[in-house]
Amino acid sequence: MKSEISVLRYINSDGFTTQRDIARLTGMSLGNVNAVIKRLILKGFLQKRLNNERVIKYILTEEGKRKKALSLHEEYTDMICSVSSFQRNVEGIIKSYCVKDRLTPILLGEEDQLQGYLIGILNKLKVSYKILDLEEFERLDTFDIQSLIFVWHPNLELELKRRGTRYLNILEKVDQGIII
Numbered sequence: 001m002k003s004e005i006s007v008l009r010y011i012n013s014d015g016f017t018t019q020r021d022i023a024r025l026t027g028m029s030l031g032n033v034n035a036v037i038k039r040l041i042l043k044g045f046l047q048k049r050l051n052n053e054r055v056i057k058y059i060l061t062e063e064g065k066r067k068k069a070l071s072l073h074e075e076y077t078d079m080i081c082s083v084s085s086f087q088r089n090v091e092g093i094i095k096s097y098c099v100k101d102r103l104t105p106i107l108l109g110e111e112d113q114l115q116g117y118l119i120g121i122l123n124k125l126k127v128s129y130k131i132l133d134l135e136e137f138e139r140l141d142t143f144d145i146q147s148l149i150f151v152w153h154p155n156l157e158l159e160l161k162r163r164g165t166r167y168l169n170i171l172e173k174v175d176q177g178i179i180i
């Protein structure tokens with residue numbers, strides 16, 4: 001079933017998809033793609049068209065388009081649920097450490113999507129924070145006792161441990177399933 005969905009996802013509605021294209025895009029062998037396509041044709045999800053005497057093209061039937069759309073809907077719904085769960089966990093962690101314990105979060109790490117996400121949550125919760133890049137971190141000797149360093153990349157943990165600095169790896173905490 002999963003291989004059928006993978007093949008359906010890579011069939012273009014314009015009908016210009018070959019088995020070789022699908023094999024390359026999905027990482028499946030050409031033989032597996034051939035077997036899956038035969039099943040999809042039998043189920044009424046695909047039609048094959050002879051483009052010329054050597055090239056066969058595959059197009060989605062209306063039922064195939066529906067099946068593909070349902071698969072995409074399910075996948076993106078699951079993805080949104082995962083992101084929502086992640087956000088609730090991060091918010092719970094921030095509320096516990098920064099609101100309840102009155103610690104100022106210091107975001108330490110590269111400016112990336114996760115940093116932007118954390119900043120968004122901190123702003124939403126009206127929690128003031130500081131941002132340090134690696135160079136600024138290297139120049140500091142100590143941190144305010146009312147601060148807690150938040151990291152999201154494991155490479156930074158070694159240096160923090162070496163210095164004996166108190167920190168929290170936000171992703172590790174979320175992965176532990178700790179909802180506070």
